[in-house]
Amino acid sequence: MAKQYDIIIRLLMVGDSGVGKTCMLCRFADDDISSTHVSTIGIDFKIKTLTIDGKKIRIQIWDTAGQERYETITKQYYRRAQGIVLVYDMKNEESFKNIQKWMKYISDFAPEDVELILVANKSDAYNSERKVSKEHGEMFAKEHRIPFYETSAYMDMNINEAFIMLARIVMKRHKKEIDKQMEHIRLFCREDSDAHIIEKQGKDNNGCCVLM
Amino acid sequence: MSAPGLNNDSKKNKRTFWKRNTEKVPGSIKPVYGAKHPPTEAVIQASLANTDQSKNRNKRPDSFADFDHSTSDAWDDAEDDLMLMGTRKLSIEETIESNNDELHNIANENSTNFQGAKSKNIDVPMSSSHHKAFQPPSSPVPSPNVGSMGGPGVGIRQTAVIEAPKPVTAIRIPNIPVPDRELSKLHKFGQILSGPITDLDELRKLSWSGIPKPVRPSAWKILLGYLPTNIDRRTLTLERKRSEYFSFIDQYFDTRHETIHRDTYRQIHIDIPRTNPLMPLFHQPKVHQIFERILYIWSIRHPASGYVQGMNDLVTPFFVVFLSEYVDDSGENLDIYDVNKLSDDILKCIEADSFWCMTKLLDGIQDNYTFAQPGIQLKVNALRELVQRIDGPLHSHLEKHNVEYLQFSFRWMNNLIMREIPLKCTIRLWDTYMSEGDGFANFHLYVCASLLVHWSDKIRRNRDFHSILLFLQNLPTKDWDNEQIGVLVAEAYRWKFMFADAPNHLNLIKK
Ligand SMILES: Nc1nc2c(ncn2[C@@H]2O[C@H](COP(=O)(O)OP(=O)(O)OP(=O)(O)O)[C@@H](O)[C@H]2O)c(=O)[nH]1
Ligand SMILES: [Mg+2]
Numbered sequence: 196m197a198k199q200y201d202i203i204i205r206l207l208m209v210g211d212s213g214v215g216k217t218c219m220l221c222r223f224a225d226d227d228i229s230s231t232h233v234s235t236i237g238i239d240f241k242i243k244t245l246t247i248d249g250k251k252i253r254i255q256i257w258d259t260a261g262q263e264r265y266e267t268i269t270k271q272y273y274r275r276a277q278g279i280v281l282v283y284d285m286k287n288e289e290s291f292k293n294i295q296k297w298m299k300y301i302s303d304f305a306p307e308d309v310e311l312i313l314v315a316n317k318s319d320a321y322n323s324e325r326k327v328s329k330e331h332g333e334m335f336a337k338e339h340r341i342p343f344y345e346t347s348a349y350m351d352m353n354i355n356e357a358f359i360m361l362a363r364i365v366m367k368r369h370k371k372e373i374d375k376q377m378e379h380i381r382l383f384c385r386e387d388s389d390a391h392i393i394e395k396q397g398k399d400n401n402g403c404c405v406l407m
Numbered sequence: 408m409s410a411p412g413l414n415n416d417s418k419k420n421k422r423t424f425w426k427r428n429t430e431k432v433p434g435s436i437k438p439v440y441g442a443k444h445p446p447t448e449a450v451i452q453a454s455l456a457n458t459d460q461s462k463n464r465n466k467r468p469d470s471f472a473d474f475d476h477s478t479s480d481a482w483d484d485a486e487d488d489l490m491l492m493g494t495r496k497l498s499i500e501e502t503i504e505s506n507n508d509e510l511h512n513i514a515n516e517n518s519t520n521f522q523g524a525k526s527k528n529i530d531v532p533m534s535s536s537h538h539k540a541f542q543p544p545s546s547p548v549p550s551p552n553v554g555s556m557g558g559p560g561v562g563i564r565q566t567a568v569i570e571a572p573k574p575v576t577a578i579r580i581p582n583i584p585v586p587d588r589e590l591s592k593l594h595k596f597g598q599i600l601s602g603p604i605t606d607l608d609e610l611r612k613l614s615w616s617g618i619p620k621p622v623r624p625s626a627w628k629i630l631l632g633y634l635p636t637n638i639d640r641r642t643l644t645l646e647r648k649r650s651e652y653f654s655f656i657d658q659y660f661d662t663r664h665e666t667i668h669r670d671t672y673r674q675i676h677i678d679i680p681r682t683n684p685l686m687p688l689f690h691q692p693k694v695h696q697i698f699e700r701i702l703y704i705w706s707i708r709h710p711a712s713g714y715v716q717g718m719n720d721l722v723t724p725f726f727v728v729f730l731s732e733y734v735d736d737s738g739e740n741l742d743i744y745d746v747n748k749l750s751d752d753i754l755k756c757i758e759a760d761s762f763w764c765m766t767k768l769l770d771g772i773q774d775n776y777t778f779a780q781p782g783i784q785l786k787v788n789a790l791r792e793l794v795q796r797i798d799g800p801l802h803s804h805l806e807k808h809n810v811e812y813l814q815f816s817f818r819w820m821n822n823l824i825m826r827e828i829p830l831k832c833t834i835r836l837w838d839t840y841m842s843e844g845d846g847f848a849n850f851h852l853y854v855c856a857s858l859l860v861h862w863s864d865k866i867r868r869n870r871d872f873h874s875i876l877l878f879l880q881n882l883p884t885k886d887w888d889n890e891q892i893g894v895l896v897a898e899a900y901r902w903k904f905m906f907a908d909a910p911n912h913l914n915l916i917k918k
Contacts, residue, residue, distance in 0.1 A: 233682075234681045234717070235716075236717050236826065237821060238814065240877070264715045264776065264778075268813070268817060
């Protein structure tokens, strides 16, 4: 198997059901949202390879189901996330209010150094349909010192930007470990298979940015 | 099938069948002492394992027993939910009843509801013909031939309009050419279904390996316990249940905008457009409304679980199968069928029958959907244990690459692998599940094991976490047909036969 990546980072998407998490993810990972109009059951998973700042990055993204009944399952995935995309639907005020709830889960279940971004999806909506102003979203994000994006999965607006921003700040946060990891890969793992690297990382993941 | 002893036998079977539905804790996994209706091939294979299995016959797994204990309080029957509803500010004075209630009670109740319905403003279109059609019978035991809604589902296949019911005797055999074996199977079904009392055991035996399309609607309704085995009672039962369902709508559907129900309704509302999006059949305004009503009424009557995403998928097989009862399918592709071609009365029958059959199905797996979804967690664990035993190398491979069973099989349990196989395959699979008694809860586990092991080689060729999980979440089953399902259930039967009675098998070996 040819080696295709150097670093893996792990992102998670949370937000109310129907805000468009899956559509965003499919737009980002597959650049196609036509085949994805089904609700997420429990948890789903996608992977996208990117080059950021000259480093080849594999972004592993876990897409959760927004319905409350699934929370027992989805909460189990917070623990290993390095970055979380918080999504609400700008056409739905309730989903914006619920961002508080999702923040609470994050502080309860995610690692302390997890990085966040706030996303208001469906920016293709007509003005008359909009229920949450840009200012409101921005204010909330500022308060919590997290980046904010208005996106549209339909129109492919700001989707890549949002994900890449999160990937960047995750990489920054884990710079030390990533550099160490790169060095490790350079010295020892060049000839090894992907599986080997991942396995190694899984076995001694103290401080390593790649947790399997 | 027409043996003189039949009546007695079937009476006995009938009783046990009903018992079975009510006595068991819905959704619990219990040891199974071998299915009665395996494919012959599976019997042979399974008998090889017989000695192994008999040793452990009486052992009950601790986890299963614990689970059984922990859930039997939570889910005794649907009545619990109705009790709960009292605290939810719903007017339910008239609806607390069980499915086995006295006929005339229901009739009285319904007439009250219908009086009420006329004066209310309701979203459900209630044509005058509807009122006539669902008028409760004036005498408690009308002759089956006079019921205007009597046609489909009572053992005959009817394509004509409702006003012209056919005598309740024969199955209409389609003119399309079918292989001899199929034809003789169809005849057998015809005989069983149109006899005075359908022998349930016989029906299950026949259905296990797949039910021919023309008789599937009737067979499903009887297998699920929606229709009685006694042919004379079917027409009346259908009328009663259908009007009961519409009385629920009169009573509850207006509550959907109330604060406490808004979330439920909203969730249903956003899931319906996401139901089987590639099939135009499900994306017509009338069909959306039907699904909305079915799901909302079910949820509101079952507040302990309420609506859970995935339930929308579970309605689709019923809808398609019961639709097929009214559509001459030789020239129609149901996937793109325009329901406007059917009268409102017919659509109402399809809707009510789908509602009740989905209710029957969910009764057996309710703990999949209650808080923390204990049924699913338990089944995922059971799957892990099972696969460890039947395919050690695959299990080790998954463990080695840190793939957790929950990551891929949660959806298999929550949606009964409907997301993994084409709809027509689900329909075929359900033939077997319904023949298994508690197939949706129990046999499904073995089908999942069989599905996983089916791909063992492919999975093991993927040698990192990502590719394994991506493979498992996107199984290459798009082109699957009944044939593959046949293989799947045969294998599942084998695993069930070998391991259902011996869940401590592994522990015993270790000791
Ligand atoms: N107008 C508009 N609609 C969108 C956009 N993205 C998603 N949607 C619609 O929103 C609905 C829900 O989208 P999903 O991506 O399935 O929502 P989700 O957040 O994954 O929902 P769950 O899986 O239930 O948690 C779908 O019907 C989409 O068509 C967008 O950018 N603009
Ligand atoms: Mg989703």
